[in-house]
Amino acid sequence: MKSKARLMQGNEACVEGAIAAGMKFFAGYPITPSTEIAEIAAEKLPRVGGKFIQMEDEIASMAAVIGASLTGSKSMTATSGPGFSLKQENIGYAALAEVPCVVVDVQRSGPSTGLPTSPAQGDIMQARWGTHGDHPVIALTPSSVRETFDLTIRAFNLSEKYRVPVILLMDEIIGHMRERVELPDAFEIEIVNRKKPTVGRDQYLPYKADEDLIPPMANYGEGYRFHVTGLAHDETGFPTNSPAMADKLYRRLMDKIEMHKDDIIQWEEENTDDADVVIVSIGGVSRAADTAMKQLREKGYKVGTFRPITVWPFPEKRLLELASKVKTFVVAEMNLGQIALEVERIIKDKAELKKVNKVNGEAIYPEEIIARIEEVL
Amino acid sequence: MNNNETVTDKLVVNENWCKGCGICVKFCPKNVLKVENEKVKVIDIDKCIQCGLCELRCPDFAIYVRGK
């Protein structure tokens, strides 16, 4: 059999994954290091009957993606730090109005224009709290080209299932890395579609959730004639000033993710069984963490790795379990300590926390992690 | 909710929706209407020619011509 393996860039794998997931609409605005995603989407989407549009800015891109999703099209946008900031208001809109969509952020160095072509992981907290108010969010982080493909599909599936914006938090290392990958056939891929109403227009309450806390979603143009707003609303979808209704809505939005955490959260760990030290990292840094771990193991040190695949919600339960047996967590990240903040919150004083941080636009090298661990051991 | 409705042969007025702005009164060519206690009132229905100008410009859809 002919090998289906292909040399592919992370950004390309993202588009391949999106199309495999059923993406039919992409709106974007060019920005390094995410631009290839827009370029490849522009080329591929019309070939599968989908639509691409280059909007006038990232605010418009996010808006168009939400509009398209309301007609039933699976929709995505891609950007990097500065553009991710511009999208935030409408990401909040998607969270409140429960419109499924995927937002790719290929992180670069910042704040502001920063080091445009250099890798960073400075948007961890922006992904969580970038828009105002309490809101649900799911953010996934791939650490290889193949995983970018898989997680893009998963991002669509989760957004459809839970009616939330899902953020694919990549970094420049993964976005621009080329790897030989073999993509699965369509029949091997699990595709999830949003839950549709089973009642007619007269009975349809667009924001009445089922027991799973997720309301079925009609498409515009199907005759439901429903209202969608960014104002606090009741089950009918119309604005409400009732404190009780507003409270119910906001809490349900958070609870719908909380309730399904076990379905959503993923992580990967290696050699944690006997580990004294566990390196915590995501995305591109996890590759250096892996190398560091292996080299230290060869030297006889008991080192393991822990890699959150869903950064949000964070794999809290598992990390806490590990904290009871691990002496030290070393959090390595290309920022000044954002994941470390979350790890610290979870482990409290159950284990020691050490950090490896880098914000100069260079990747974190295995030697830097090793050096830090050797200080501890 | 719509119990405060005045129905004549020519016009229907919904007092619940009327905000008493007086737009219909001013632009009625036949002086059929007036505003009293912040609500529109039909004062001379005989003169109404059912031109529909009141309906066209009422911002609150509180007045309309019947059978048209």
Added chain:
Amino acid sequence: MPSALVNEYFRTNKLPQIWCPGCGHGIITRAITAAIDKLGLERDKICIVSGIGCSSRAPGYMDFDTLHTTHGRAIAFATGVKMANPDLKVIVITGDGDATAIGGNHLIHACRRNIDITTIVFNNNIYGMTGGQYSPTTPKFDKGTTAPYGNIDKAFDIPALAAAAGATYVGRSTAYHTQLLISLIENGIKNEGFSLIEALSVCPTYYGRKNKKGSAVDMLEWQKDHAVNISAASKMTPESLEGKFLIGEFKNSPEPEYTSEYQKIIDRLCKE
């Protein structure tokens, strides 16, 4: 029972609207449904999109698929709706601030693309919802809460802006000139491309009060007395046009429509 038109096209259980007594926005909203009614459009294939502002509350009362978005972004949301499902007739309701301040960039780019969206700008020359601050269409030297000494900004001529940016159907009417407004909206919806109709509204509560323009009735009378239809204007002397403003159909020049052009690309590629 409300009128047949209102009963047919409005969510009557949401009425009366939150708007102030005499607010012109209600007149314009009704005019939009009158135009839709005249065109006999398929009800379930209409999507009405708005931003944030008093004007942008209109779709909540209208019985269609309706989308109340973020401030200034209605046209961008509408672009996504239309691109993803070109079978939908997409109508945008927006205010002067919503459309030309925070949303100005989206407006000119939608004009440029000539995407089939009909945009009705409810222009009341002020920010109503936030309490009377000056907007990009507040006339020079008029007052707003943020222009206590008179506004020194020059006002946008919205139809001229839209026409220059590439909209293929452009017109202006007023809340007073309701019949003309209905026919412009009708033609705008019929135009396969980006249409912009400026509907001059009245805000007695803020613009009116701040600038001593009297009641809603007085403000509509002012519209009546100062508007000149463009078809009549050509026969008038410059002196008689002094202090007047134009209404009517300003531009009607169809060009290829954006989503149709994109569909051509899809069709070509799918044949390969």
